[in-house]
Amino acid sequence: MRGKNQEPGTPQVAPADEERTPELTPEAQIGALKEAHSLERARFASLLKISATLSSTLNQPRLLEVILDATNQLSRTGASSILLIDPQTNNLYFEATSNIAYGQIERLEVPLEGSIAGWVVQHRKPRIIEQVKDASEFTVSAKIDSLLTFSTDSVLAVPLMIKGRVIGVLEALNKQDRQPFTAEDVEALEAMATQAAVAIENARLFQQSDFISEMVHELRTPLMALVALSELLTRPDLPADQRDEFAQTIQREAKRLSEMTSSFLELSRLESGRVKLKYEQIDLLGIIRQTITVQRQQATERGINIEVDLPAELPPMMGDADRIKQVLLNLISNAIKYNRPNGTISVSAEYKDETAQVCVQDSGRGIPSDAVKNLFKRFYRVPDTEGYTAGTGLGLSIAQRIVQQHGGRIWVESELEKGSCFCFALPLEAAGRPEPLRLDEHL
Numbered sequence: 033m034r035g036k037n038q039e040p041g042t043p044q045v046a047p048a049d050e051e052r053t054p055e056l057t058p059e060a061q062i063g064a065l066k067e068a069h070s071l072e073r074a075r076f077a078s079l080l081k082i083s084a085t086l087s088s089t090l091n092q093p094r095l096l097e098v099i100l101d102a103t104n105q106l107s108r109t110g111a112s113s114i115l116l117i118d119p120q121t122n123n124l125y126f127e128a129t130s131n132i133a134y135g136q137i138e139r140l141e142v143p144l145e146g147s148i149a150g151w152v153v154q155h156r157k158p159r160i161i162e163q164v165k166d167a168s169e170f171t172v173s174a175k176i177d178s179l180l181t182f183s184t185d186s187v188l189a190v191p192l193m194i195k196g197r198v199i200g201v202l203e204a205l206n207k208q209d210r211q212p213f214t215a216e217d218v219e220a221l222e223a224m225a226t227q228a229a230v231a232i233e234n235a236r237l238f239q240q241s242d243f244i245s246e247m248v249h250e251l252r253t254p255l256m257a258l259v260a261l262s263e264l265l266t267r268p269d270l271p272a273d274q275r276d277e278f279a280q281t282i283q284r285e286a287k288r289l290s291e292m293t294s295s296f297l298e299l300s301r302l303e304s305g306r307v308k309l310k311y312e313q314i315d316l317l318g319i320i321r322q323t324i325t326v327q328r329q330q331a332t333e334r335g336i337n338i339e340v341d342l343p344a345e346l347p348p349m350m351g352d353a354d355r356i357k358q359v360l361l362n363l364i365s366n367a368i369k370y371n372r373p374n375g376t377i378s379v380s381a382e383y384k385d386e387t388a389q390v391c392v393q394d395s396g397r398g399i400p401s402d403a404v405k406n407l408f409k410r411f412y413r414v415p416d417t418e419g420y421t422a423g424t425g426l427g428l429s430i431a432q433r434i435v436q437q438h439g440g441r442i443w444v445e446s447e448l449e450k451g452s453c454f455c456f457a458l459p460l461e462a463a464g465r466p467e468p469l470r471l472d473e474h475l
């Protein structure tokens with residue numbers, strides 16, 4: 033058995049962030065790092081390379097991947113994970129992992145008490161555990177292992193800090209050849225964690241600012257129309273028929289604004305990844321029938337008939353019933369909106385390639401081929417759509433997010449003036465995208 037679990041001798045005080053922010057020239061970084069650490073050359077070089085990659089990556093998933101790879105490489109470990117603090121709940125959750133039952137662990141919340149990562153957050157310094165199974169204070173860590181059927185022997189965990197604020201924890205698991213972690217490992221990982229924390233924060237901010245500026249831009253047009261029209265309405269000499277017309281436009285634009293804001297909220301929640309699916313056994317055929325029932329009235333008003341072509345049954349499957357209903361609602365309401373009067377819609381489902389595949393075919397205006405690649409982008413509407421019917425351009429983005437969260441895919445085939453066919457395929461098995469484990473149910 034290995035010696036006692038130890039804290040590293042003199043855990044480093046978090047270095048001033050300014051010292052290693054990406055703005056520094058490579059020369060200055062080399063200088064600072066050389067002074068601060070006595071790393072062997074190879075590790076030193078790879079640290080620099082990693083730091084350059086980190087500071088230039090704003091794509092969050094790619095960034096997390098780079099950090100995990102770098103962690104394994106720098107500390108010579110077999111697996112690693114990134115845990116972040118949810119600013120709303122102050123709880124830790126797994127953001128990304130390498131070489132651990134991937135998909136199962138994501139979003140798993142980890143209590144601060146009884147977990148190694150929680151200890152690191154609370155003490156704001158690194159921690160080495162040579163044998164997790166002997167560290168009786170960390171009951172949660174052992175629980176996570178048994179949930180994931182993953183075996184953690186040794187752990188080196190360092191805080192992810194920005195300007196003295198802990199935003200999460202980086203964990204390197206299972207040192208190669210069962211060697212103990214060294215002081216150099218701690219130094220290297222801490223140096224990398226400083227860069228990683230800044231990069232994660234930058235990617236988050238970038239994503240947010242991008243989203244907010246797009247939203248503001250989209251809100252501005254209907255808002256300006258509302259301001260102009262309401263001013264016109266106050267004119268005493270305005271003919272009555274114009275007054276009615278303006279009032280109607282105001283109503284329509286206000287309704288659109290309201291729809292836009294709720295769709296926007298919905299999408300930003302989905303995109304932040306903070307929405308957890310309610311995975312349960314679902315009756316997809318039942319969901320399809322219910323959704324059609326809800327939409328039929330609207331279709332009938334436009335003389336549109338909805339045909340249904342469903343199999344007697346589908347294999348049992350897992351999913352989030354409400355969210356899948358939302359996808360279908362979006363597709364069917366589009367099929368109604370963008371159809372021609374007295375057109376048809378056909379909704380079909382089948383079991384194909386080990387997925388449940390649902391298609392909504394319409395006899396509408398179709399989509400120009402150069403527009404297809406943009407259809408699922410937020411706020412995108414085919415150029416001449418605006419004058420045709422109201423909308424937000426968010427429905428398909430939301431649908432795509434939900435389908436992807438289920439581990440499925442969504443696509444469209446369309447022919448101008450003939451119609452469009454939107455389909456999505458969901459994996460049957462929870463294995464595709466398993467139900468997130470809930471730790472509290474097992475403690």
Ligand SMILES: Nc1ncnc2c1ncn2[C@@H]1O[C@H](COP(=O)(O)OP(=O)(O)O)[C@@H](O)[C@H]1O
Pocket residue numbers: 362366367370371394396397398399407412413414415417422423424425426427428429452
């Ligand atoms: N069934 C369809 N037929 C033709 N065009 C469609 C269809 N569904 C979607 N579109 C096009 O894709 C755009 C984006 O759709 P969506 O995200 O649902 O937003 P919205 O319906 O609010 O405009 C629509 O504005 C329309 O131009």
Ligand SMILES: [Mg+2]
Pocket residue numbers: 362365366423425427428
């Ligand atoms: Mg729509």
